[in-house]
Amino acid sequence: METGNIDAIVLRVNELRTYFFTRRGVIKAVDGVSFELRRGECLCLVGESGCGKTVTALSILRLFDSPPGRIVGGTVCYNSTDLTTCSPQQLRRIRGKEIALILQEAQSALNPVLTIGDQIIEQMRLHLPMDTNEARAKAVRLLREMGIPSAEDVLGYYPHQLSGGMKQRVLVAISLSCDPRVLIADEPTTAVDVTIKAQILDMFRELKEKRQMSIIFITHDLGVVAEIGDRAVIMYGGKDVETAPIPDIINFPKHPYTMGLLECLPDVAKEVERLNSIPGMPPDPSYLPSGCAFHPRCPRALDICPRQEPPLVQLSKEHKVRCHLYG
Amino acid sequence: MTETPKAIAKDRAPLSGGGLRLIGYYWRRLTRNRLAVFGLAFIIFLALVAIIGPFFTPDPTEVDFEAKNLPPVGFTITHSTYDIKTDQFITTRVSGNWKHPLGTDRKGRDMLAMIVSGARVSLQVGLLATGIAIIIGTIIGVMSAYLGGWVDNALMRFTDVMMTFPFFLLLVLIVFIFGPSLAFIVLAIGLTGWTGTARMVRSESLSLRTREFVMAAKALGAGDGWVVFRHLIPNVISLIIVIATLSIPGVILAEAALSFIGLGDPTVPSWGIILEEGQHSLTTAWWVAVEPGIMLFLTVLAFNFLGDGLRDAFDPKSSV
Numbered sequence: 174m175e176t177g178n179i180d181a182i183v184l185r186v187n188e189l190r191t192y193f194f195t196r197r198g199v200i201k202a203v204d205g206v207s208f209e210l211r212r213g214e215c216l217c218l219v220g221e222s223g224c225g226k227t228v229t230a231l232s233i234l235r236l237f238d239s240p241p242g243r244i245v246g247g248t249v250c251y252n253s254t255d256l257t258t259c260s261p262q263q264l265r266r267i268r269g270k271e272i273a274l275i276l277q278e279a280q281s282a283l284n285p286v287l288t289i290g291d292q293i294i295e296q297m298r299l300h301l302p303m304d305t306n307e308a309r310a311k312a313v314r315l316l317r318e319m320g321i322p323s324a325e326d327v328l329g330y331y332p333h334q335l336s337g338g339m340k341q342r343v344l345v346a347i348s349l350s351c352d353p354r355v356l357i358a359d360e361p362t363t364a365v366d367v368t369i370k371a372q373i374l375d376m377f378r379e380l381k382e383k384r385q386m387s388i389i390f391i392t393h394d395l396g397v398v399a400e401i402g403d404r405a406v407i408m409y410g411g412k413d414v415e416t417a418p419i420p421d422i423i424n425f426p427k428h429p430y431t432m433g434l435l436e437c438l439p440d441v442a443k444e445v446e447r448l449n450s451i452p453g454m455p456p457d458p459s460y461l462p463s464g465c466a467f468h469p470r471c472p473r474a475l476d477i478c479p480r481q482e483p484p485l486v487q488l489s490k491e492h493k494v495r496c497h498l499y500g
Numbered sequence: 501m502t503e504t505p506k507a508i509a510k511d512r513a514p515l516s517g518g519g520l521r522l523i524g525y526y527w528r529r530l531t532r533n534r535l536a537v538f539g540l541a542f543i544i545f546l547a548l549v550a551i552i553g554p555f556f557t558p559d560p561t562e563v564d565f566e567a568k569n570l571p572p573v574g575f576t577i578t579h580s581t582y583d584i585k586t587d588q589f590i591t592t593r594v595s596g597n598w599k600h601p602l603g604t605d606r607k608g609r610d611m612l613a614m615i616v617s618g619a620r621v622s623l624q625v626g627l628l629a630t631g632i633a634i635i636i637g638t639i640i641g642v643m644s645a646y647l648g649g650w651v652d653n654a655l656m657r658f659t660d661v662m663m664t665f666p667f668f669l670l671l672v673l674i675v676f677i678f679g680p681s682l683a684f685i686v687l688a689i690g691l692t693g694w695t696g697t698a699r700m701v702r703s704e705s706l707s708l709r710t711r712e713f714v715m716a717a718k719a720l721g722a723g724d725g726w727v728v729f730r731h732l733i734p735n736v737i738s739l740i741i742v743i744a745t746l747s748i749p750g751v752i753l754a755e756a757a758l759s760f761i762g763l764g765d766p767t768v769p770s771w772g773i774i775l776e777e778g779q780h781s782l783t784t785a786w787w788v789a790v791e792p793g794i795m796l797f798l799t800v801l802a803f804n805f806l807g808d809g810l811r812d813a814f815d816p817k818s819s820v
């Protein structure tokens with residue numbers, strides 16, 4: 174946000190809807206999500222499990238299984254290309270080269286039978302006109318940048334010989350190998366210990382600042398969001414319920430769900446018996462509550478909430494919320 | 501971004517070196533199994549015999565008129581021959597000698613030479629037919645799993661139909677129609693023997709397909725062909741090696757069985773052919789049938805031991 178070209182929008186997601194048509198019914202995993210990603214910013218997608226964060230990320234690159242999944246509405250604009258309708262060939266050139274995605278499970282996102290070197294080098298040769306030696310040199314440089322010493326040795330390692338943190342770095346190195354403009358990271362700090370979490374966050378901050386990389390950071394941890402995010406999209410039941418810059422989200426949350434999430438955060442200053450949680454369960458995406466999906470759990474639900482979907486309310490230039498309280 | 505050298509040292513694997521480490525790991529696991537080592541040793545020995553043996557043994561078609569039905573070294577048998585001049589049976593005692601270490605058959609052909617050239621034929625049949633079956637099975641299995649949907653359905657139903665054919669009767673029919681040529685026998689075994697492979701490769705690929713690294717490869721712009729050849733097939737290679745090793749003896753036995761019932765290629769001395777000829781002279785020259793039989797027995801056993809050993813070595817759940 175501090176950067177000069179605030180308005181350089183790299184990726185615009187507009188009213189994206191991804192449904193899964195299963196035998197048990199239609200699962201509306203993503204049901205109308207809009208946001209734009211600006212150059213050099215870190216946009217966080219936040220929400221509980223099953224709220225559509227990961228499917229949103231997969232939908233941007235059309236990576237979900239199809240069938241049963243299908244994008245039933247909306248657009249994803251990158252460089253005036255609509256990724257929801259472009260040809261598979263076009264999409265393949267964009268995947269990895271322009272928009273790179275780091276999947277949730279670092280532990281299994283590397284092929285167990287190929288060496289690290291094979292996996293980085295082949296990724297580059299897939300997209301860039303490079304010979305193996307150039308690619309190798311770049312791979313070593315990238316691994317060093319990611320804070321992996323003796324990078325030459327690591328190239329000859331198999332994934333099982335690396336620790337979780339190292340694998341996460343290798344994955345980031347692979348993702349960065351073709352110098353993409355957008356990096357989507359799906360819960361990169363889940364399932365790693367605190368030390369490694371801090372290192373990974375540092376790494377992302379550095380990417381953003383040094384390379385002017387635009388990052389979509391998917392997490393359920395508002396603490397992480399506060400540390401590295403510029404703006405956040407709070408998701409619930411497949412919808413973006415609140416979009417705002419991080420300071421606004423933390424200090425002036427508008428949606429009751431956002432407030433609930435913030436109350437769940439432990440406070441160092443206070444001593445409590447047990448941590449707060451939002452009552453109830455996240456909704457089943459195949460059976461979303463009517464009206465506002467959050468109303469069964471909402472402490473401030475109105476009569477209208479179960480009956481009508483809340484409209485998107487523009488509170489300020491940067492702050493949007495879907496809630497009847499502000500309608 | 502900073503990590504102390506100590507922490508890194510812990511991250512580093514105990515081994516250093518090239519990309520052969522994975523093979524080295526499996527090799528160590530395999531060699532802990534004594535039977536598998538015996539199997540492998542016997543197969544290597546057999547392969548050497550098959551490749552270089554024929555240069556040291558006489559021509560297996562060469563006939564020694566002086567020594568028909570000669571027993572192997574160390575054995576003595578009594579021959580009774582009918583002498584037409586005296587109208588009497590003459591009994592002679594014949595002992596094996598080092599000119600024909602494994603004896604000769606009733607035409608006077610050297611058994612050692614025949615066994616050696618039979619090894620060549622049987623191994624060729626085993627490897628070629630298994631190769632054909634494995635390639636077809638892998639292609640069908642991977643395609644079925646990866647493409648899914650109606651392709652999967654069509655290919656798997658085709659596999660089911662192929663499986664319902666009585667395999668051996670089919671072989672007999674093919675030989676009956678096209679004549680007893682070894683090339684046809686190999687082709688027939690290969691073209692019918694892929695069904696099990698296809699199913700196993702499919703089920704393995706189905707689970708691989710949903711693994712994160714396949715998705716990761718796609719997320720980074722890999723096409724279908726790339727995913728299949730770089731990510732799926734290398735991960736099923738261990739399975740394929742095991743299937744191949746375990747199906748070679750079956751193929752060798754199938755060829756021997758065909759030959760034994762008289763449907764083998766009579767121009768090529770496979771072990772099955774020798775065995776079939778030997779059964780007619782079991783009373784006068786038992787070794788002609790027993791020797792190829794022992795070889796078949798040992799070969800099949802060796803491949804099975806090796807296959808079992810490989811399966812255990814590749815299985816991450818077994819603690820060898």
